[in-house]
Amino acid sequence: MEGLRASSDLSSIHIPNSTRKTQFTRHKFLNFQFNPVPTSTLSRKTQSKSKLFTAMPSSPSFVSKPEPELEADSRAEKFDWYAHWYPVMPVCDLDKRAPRAKKVMGLDIVVWWDKNESSWRVFKDACPHRLAPLSEGRIDQWGRLQCVYHGWCFNGSGNCNFIPQAPPDGPPVCRSKRACVAVYPSTVHHDIVWFWPDTDPQYKDIILKKQPPFIPELDDPSYIKITGSRDLPYGYEVMIENLMDPAHVPYAHYGIMRTRKPKVKVDREGGSPVELSIKKLDIDGFVGDQGQFGVNKFIAPCITCAHSSPVIDHGDSAIADAEKQPSMQRRAGLIFFSIPISPGNSRLIWVIPINFRVWINKVVPRFINHWAVNKVLDSDLYLLHLEERKIMENESSNWQKACFVPTKSDAFVVGFRKWLHKYAGGQVDWRGNHGGALPPTPPREQLLDRYWSHVVNCSSCNSAYKGFSALEVILQFASLAFIGIAGATKHKTKTMVAMAVVCFACSKWLNQFIYKNFHFHDYDHAFR
Ligand code: FES
Ligand SMILES: [Fe+2]
Known part of the structure; x- marks a missing residue:
């Protein structure tokens, strides 16, 4: 530990x-x-x-x-709350294969990996077509962010480059400004994805003027x-x-x-x-x-x-x-x-x-x-x-x-x-x-929930959760298998039953362990 x-x-x-x-x-x-x-009001004077x-x-x-x-x-x-970089997520907890929804400063954003430009992108999480969340979409085989409601596709600059419903010989609706997604400036700094919470084009290259704060320890290989x-x-x-x-x-x-x-x-x-x-x-x-x-x-x-x-x-x-x-x-x-x-x-x-x-x-x-x-x-x-x-x-x-x-x-x-x-x-x-x-x-159980507030967002805990859950199922199957073998063969029955009981007990213990570490761990100060 x-x-x-x-x-x-x-x-x-x-x-x-x-x-x-x-x-x-x-x-x-x-x-x-x-x-x-x-x-009553937040004066900015x-x-x-x-x-x-x-x-x-x-x-x-x-x-x-x-x-x-x-x-x-x-x-x-x-x-000015909107003239600063905000951290979004550690890179190690993002999945390059899937867009991820996040909310920061009340803004709904989607973070996704643009494999064509090898960089993380942060977009407004709303498709320009009918505002479906892009975070529910997918990255298509060409590395574009695809809205899964009607299949519109966007490149890393937010430009729409495919509308399946638009006839090839019709007007070039793809090129309309209204078909573009709002893009937030983003960068990776200290292994964290950061975004600038303003999509105004004047901030497109804000990273050249202002970087997220530098913390020496986070840049020190020792x-x-x-x-x-x-x-x-x-x-x-x-x-x-x-x-x-x-x-x-x-x-x-x-x-x-x-x-x-x-x-x-x-x-x-x-x-x-x-x-x-x-x-x-x-x-x-x-x-x-x-x-x-x-x-x-x-x-x-x-x-x-x-x-x-x-x-x-x-x-x-x-x-x-x-x-x-x-x-x-x-x-x-x-x-x-x-x-x-x-x-x-x-x-x-x-x-x-x-x-x-x-x-x-x-x-x-x-x-x-x-x-x-x-x-x-x-x-x-x-x-x-x-x-x-x-x-x-x-x-x-x-x-x-x-x-x-x-x-x-x-x-x-x-x-x-x-x-x-x-x-x-x-x-x-x-x-x-x-x-x-x-x-x-x-x-209280919902307030202290760990699964949705952490586990699903953490690559390490997510893998551990899946691993422990699989082990729990294996132990349950093993328990049943030992009972089955004992009944069918009548050979070493006591040993088989004992093994079944042990497997069952382990699966129950594991169930509690998973619940306590990945879902809900109540805390009573009075009895500590
Ligand atoms: S809402 Fe996104 S394609 Fe229709
Ligand atoms: Fe974790």
Whole structure:
């Protein structure tokens, strides 16, 4: 379970264990300043400079002046949600043989492999004929994307080059602009397909002017990268907050993630004061400091990175790579891509770059690591789903009024909210693709479903699921076969019956195993 250990190790990146007691004095409260955002409309005008920061408006003793570097800029630029690259899917989880539907920023897109140009394409997921989803189509023998409703075919530039119903000697309807599919600029960067969420032809070559953010570890061959993705039933804002909140780990993921033990244990879970601070915040995101435990970055709009300080190997574990290269520093990171899908829904792509235990992580299949990551995601999923609804119910999503964040452990969360309010209009700009209302809460089993949110989208888990399911059927057949042989031959009957029972029991156990790891794993915090 090296994958599991790897992710456990990474959890330690986040968990400082300062033993200083939290004191609820004025200087301990977070000195961030929010620009109030009108709840009825998302103004894109320059916001005025706020004069006071209130972490907790109802309590005057909590009012303090903003830290200079976090003070609102009266000429704050406006973040344009549609002028950035968005990750779509890791390449390893895409199938070149089939188009794949995705939703990002409320836009329905189809990703497909253009074998003629050897590149991934991202189109609007609507056929220009009668708007059937192209993602339900196929790639034909000439490498064109074919709409399976009436057979229209499109090349990688979005041009229609075949309409079966058009007579060859009739008007060239294929060449009409209206027969073209809208094409989004796309690229592959750090082994992930990215797209630019604007089909306007002026952005056709946007990649020449602006590239997706470069993350050095993801380009370093000495690192191995453990990648995966999952769709989650809570929104982008809540996802980013959660990923930048180390204080929740000992509690929400108790017993799942290994955390640094505090010197003085004040409870079973091992929580302690966490000294976080924002060092720089601007329209592009912020840099957060965890003291000796490293640096966190938020690169707007999607990326959060945590980098560990070098891990010192005290020789208490046999790390082949480190032994061979004693001077090598063991490093790990957590790179998260948080992708807005629609209000109340987001997609997480995680990449864990590690420069130690490389050979183990090369051998262990990804689905083993994914079991561990999915367990972590499940354990706070329900909390976050409901939390988001409470925030929305509370005075129309006025976060700073709804929440009380008195300690420095929330500094990154407050930093993100500050960025969101100061630069980005207070929330994702859905451009009318959605009304903004959250979808209803489905039954718990559906909410925590792993199959549709992950397994079908993951090439490794999908193969493992099929393999384990086939094994389950084989065991059931074997059980029946042993019974049949015992009845027909009357030879070694007891042995045959015993074998049948063993096979049957194994198939039942496997059935539960598959259900728990690939469908639904409930999580009861009260009994952990
Ligand atoms: S809707 Fe696509 S071909 Fe008719
Ligand atoms: Fe997976």
